[in-house]
Amino acid sequence: MSAPHDPGTSSGVFRRKPIEQIDDGSEGVGLQRTLGLRQLTAIGVGGIIGAGIFSLAGAVANQTAGPAVLISFLIAGIASAAAAFSYAEFAGLIPRAGSAYTYGYAVLGEIVGWFIGWDLLLEYTAIVSVVAIGISGYFNDLLGFLDIKLPLWMSGAPGTEKVGEVAAGSYKVNLFAVLLCLLIAFILNQGMKNAARFETLLVYLKVALVILVIVVGAFHINTGNYDNFFPFGLSGAFTGAATVFFAVFGYDAMSTAAEESKDSTKHMPKAILYSLAISMVLYVLACLVLTGMVNFKDINPTSAFSSAFKSVGLPWLGAVIAAGAIIGILTVLFTFLMGATRVGYSMSRDGLLPKWFSKTHPVRKVPSRMTWILGGASALIAGFLPIGEAAELTNIGILLAFVVVCVAVIVLRYKQPDLPRTFKTPGMPVVPIIGVFFSLWLITFLQWQTWLRFAIWFAIGMVIYFGYSRSHSALAKRGSDPESTD
Structure with missing residues (x-):
């Protein structure tokens, strides 16, 4: 990649690899470029649309925002788009696996890249x-x-029992969840071309189901259900936005597949923006139908659409939705496990984790070792932790990754304005600043337990970084960046 020279940082924890030296996989080693624009967009949609429609929409409408849940999704979508534009600029500029980890490493330094990569794992x-x-x-x-x-x-999982429901100790393992995680790991190990075909098929089925829900539900809308549009006030809509924000990202995990895109500098920015736009249209229409079919007070927060169609005399569609939800949410597993393995692969290839982890399959060209390790780890968490405890491990890292990417895109635009960008974030620097603001604002909604678990994981990461990664990184082994002038 030809580009103006980045002076980089010659030593220390903030050393950077100049962007023109970043390997984009074009030499034919490592991962295999098999994904086109359609498949990349499908992976993005697969990561975004899932629990947001089938679970969160009903819960937020019933408990937090009422019919204004569609406003909640719009606010969350605008906030997510601010970060998506930044991701799109980097995806076109740095066509390399790793997403936020790689972008942070290249612009803000090794310690920042490690911090984000370790957290995203x-x-x-x-x-x-x-x-x-x-x-x-x-x-x-x-x-x-x-x-x-x-x-x-x-x-x-143990501890899942509710008081008065079943005897304590009745649950031993969530076996179906364990098998699902291992199944997705197996599919990812069959090679990205075959795995992407599987994902694309499921995404088509999921989108078709959502469109069916919207079309059929539109004939059962009672406009009177919209009369009290803000029953919890405008603040309810903003609180709802904080909740549903976690349903409007997924493109970040998809962007980790940059090295597996046939023409990543052109296709990856488009796929990021297309996947978010398609998902937001479906989210808003689905919310409009749901709150029109049923008064927000009567929406079932756990199975909103299934219950809504039962209430209008269409129980068969409720059963179809239950089956479709399984298919629809399955695509989220694919996108995020793929994202985790590509982040781990990139960190290993850069020397921040042992090189053993970045070994790819000789024929399928996928990071098999990392895929099975992370697939097994997710299976253990899913099998033996209740959903509430597992959920507390999520959220904060992705928001911090958004902050890093939005800050990095501003820094790089002003430090190296002449780099060959195939996409430029509009409204610079206002749009990225909006992304930073929303991400930091949403972090304030997180529970103290989330911060505690984050602090523990961060501390473990710092021990590993200073005990191993700092001295074993590719830049450290070269002694200094040969292109550096610092």
């Missing part, structure tokens, strides 16, 4: 676990439609 893996647990709940609901009951010991 936990966040993405935990998201896979949480989503797998959620899918297992839908699976149990679907079995209920068929009058099938699984043994309690395999139906949930």
Whole structure:
């Protein structure tokens, strides 16, 4: 990649690899470029649309925002778009695996890259676990439609029992969630071309289901249900935005596949923006239909659409939605486990983790070792932690990654304005600053337990960085950046 020279940093924890020296995988080693624009967009949509429609929309409408839940999604979408523009600029400029980790490393320094990469390893893996647990709940609901009951010991993690529901100790493992995580790891290990075909098919089915819900539901809208549009006030809509924000990212994990895109400098920015735009249109229309079909007070917060269609005499569609939710949310597992493995692969290739982890399959050209390790880790979390405890491992890292990417895009635009960017963030620097503001604002909504777990994980990461990564990184082994003038 030809570009104006980046002076970089010659030594220390803030050393940077000049962008023109970053390997984009074009030499034919490492990962294999097989993904086109359609597949990249499908992976992005697969990561964004999931629990947001099938779970969060109903819960927020019922408890937080009322019909203004669609405003909540719009606010969250605008905030997410501010970060998405920054991701799109970097994706076109640095066509390399790793996403926020790689961008932070290249612009803000090694310690920042490590910090974000280490954090995303936990966040993405935990998201896979949480989503797998959620899918297992839908699976149990679907079995209920068929009058099938699984043994309690395999139906949930220890501690899942509710008081008065079943005897303590009845649940031993969430076996279905464990098998789901391992299944996705297996699919990812079949090679990105085959795995992407599987993901794209599921995304088409999911989008078709959401469109079916919107079209059929539109004929059962009672406009009177919109009369009290802000029952919880405008503040309810903003609080709802903080909740649903976690349903409007996914493009960040998709962007970790930059080295597997056939023409990443052109396709990756488009895929990021297309996937967010498609998802937001579907989110808003689905919310409009849901709150029009049922008064917000009567929306079932756990199975909103299934219950809504039952209430209008279409129980068969409720069963279809339960089955479709399993398929729809499954794509989220794929996107985020792929993202976690590509971040880990990039950190290993840069020497911040042992090189053993970045070994790719000789034929399929995927990081098999990292995929099985993280797939196994997500399976353990999903199998043995209740969903609430697993969920507390998520959120903060992705928001901090958004902050880093938005800050980095501003820094690089002013330090190296002449780099060959295939996409430029509009409204510089206002749009990235909006992304920073919203991300920091949403962090204030997180529980103290989330901060505690984050602090523990961060401390472990610092021990590993200063004990191993700092001295074993590719830049450290070269002694200094040969292009550096600092």
